[in-house]
Amino acid sequence: MNVQMWMKALKVMPHVSKEEWDKLDIVARWLVAVRAAAVVVTPMAAIIAGLMAATQGMFNWWRFLLVLFGLYFAHGTNNLVNDLTDSAHGVDKDNYFRTQYGPQTLEAGLLSKRQFYTYIGVSGAIAAACGVVLILTQGITTPGNPLITLLLMAIGAFFVLFYTYPLKFFALGEISVFLVWGPLMIAGGYYAITGIWSWGAVLASVLWGLAVSVVIFGKHMDKRNEDRAKHIHTLPSLMSEKTSRIIVLVIFALMYILPLVYVFVLPQFFSWLILLVWLTPLLLKKSERDFIWSAFTHPRPTEPPPGTESFWPLWFVGAGMVHTRLYGGVFILAMIIQTALWGVLH
Numbered sequence: 001m002n003v004q005m006w007m008k009a010l011k012v013m014p015h016v017s018k019e020e021w022d023k024l025d026i027v028a029r030w031l032v033a034v035r036a037a038a039v040v041v042t043p044m045a046a047i048i049a050g051l052m053a054a055t056q057g058m059f060n061w062w063r064f065l066l067v068l069f070g071l072y073f074a075h076g077t078n079n080l081v082n083d084l085t086d087s088a089h090g091v092d093k094d095n096y097f098r099t100q101y102g103p104q105t106l107e108a109g110l111l112s113k114r115q116f117y118t119y120i121g122v123s124g125a126i127a128a129a130c131g132v133v134l135i136l137t138q139g140i141t142t143p144g145n146p147l148i149t150l151l152l153m154a155i156g157a158f159f160v161l162f163y164t165y166p167l168k169f170f171a172l173g174e175i176s177v178f179l180v181w182g183p184l185m186i187a188g189g190y191y192a193i194t195g196i197w198s199w200g201a202v203l204a205s206v207l208w209g210l211a212v213s214v215v216i217f218g219k220h221m222d223k224r225n226e227d228r229a230k231h232i233h234t235l236p237s238l239m240s241e242k243t244s245r246i247i248v249l250v251i252f253a254l255m256y257i258l259p260l261v262y263v264f265v266l267p268q269f270f271s272w273l274i275l276l277v278w279l280t281p282l283l284l285k286k287s288e289r290d291f292i293w294s295a296f297t298h299p300r301p302t303e304p305p306p307g308t309e310s311f312w313p314l315w316f317v318g319a320g321m322v323h324t325r326l327y328g329g330v331f332i333l334a335m336i337i338q339t340a341l342w343g344v345l346h
Helices: 003-011 018-022 026-033 041-055 061-088 097-101 113-137 146-167 173-194 199-222 224-229 241-265 272-283 286-297 316-340
Strands: none
Touching: 003 026, 026 061, 026 113, 041 061, 041 173, 041 199, 041 316, 061 113, 061 146, 061 173, 113 146, 146 173, 173 199, 199 224, 199 241, 199 316, 241 272, 241 286, 241 316, 272 316, 286 316
16 A cells, blocks of 8 residues: 555656556546545535534534545546546647646556546446445435435536536536536535535535636636647636636635625624634744735746746645635634534524
């Protein structure tokens, strides 16, 4: 077992040679292939959904775990499908951006096409199995209509299969990410756990949807020139870099304004403890704060500044991920504390 590589793959997207790849165990290979460092935003969404259910006294451990693992493997499947689709369309050839920041296992020859299909099949089957169990038991072990759970699963499958093409190609990638990591994962996960559809949960999900949107917006900002050359119409590729940076700064502002609004508008889910997310900038290292502020207030450098070579060319997305990971951690911690104290707070 390559536990050290597991930990590394969960933090960064490591470059791996064919010789190194051949020495990895199946778990390490899967983590590298699905870009596990980026998949971390998905279990955070599932945990938020579970904690929202807990605030209503409707938390169910085994349904929560099915949501957690189902979403995690669905995201992994999506990343594999993305690489397969881009490879089929010739997008990842000629040292395209994707191949610079981590191994595209199909393009790099680390996996044969048959092996790649096996990875997709196994990951997708695990995700689907979790969803099927949730559907078959909805209305039996918990309230709710199994057809609604089936519809939510079908919508998720649509985004897994068609995000890269055609959605991302036609400027729908960013809104798709917002909808998936916001309403679909959190409000949908809340429904799968509790059996209750809540528009309040949909509104509450906006916060995490915005946090993940920063990451995808940053990624598309980093490769806007490469996407233009490949005729991939992400939103940043259709606008100036300055406009994209302003949009991200507005999203950042909303991530700190909305929690205060939610205390009054969504008291069933959020107490004043959610304002602990305001501590996020203070908990960042000074170098991280400076990096994030500089990244989104100044033009992207043409060469990696000293000390950034290890993650270059991930500039905007690197800054976005540093903030989103910590913000998500504080968000979840605040919800755990408020869940533990819910009776006292209410």
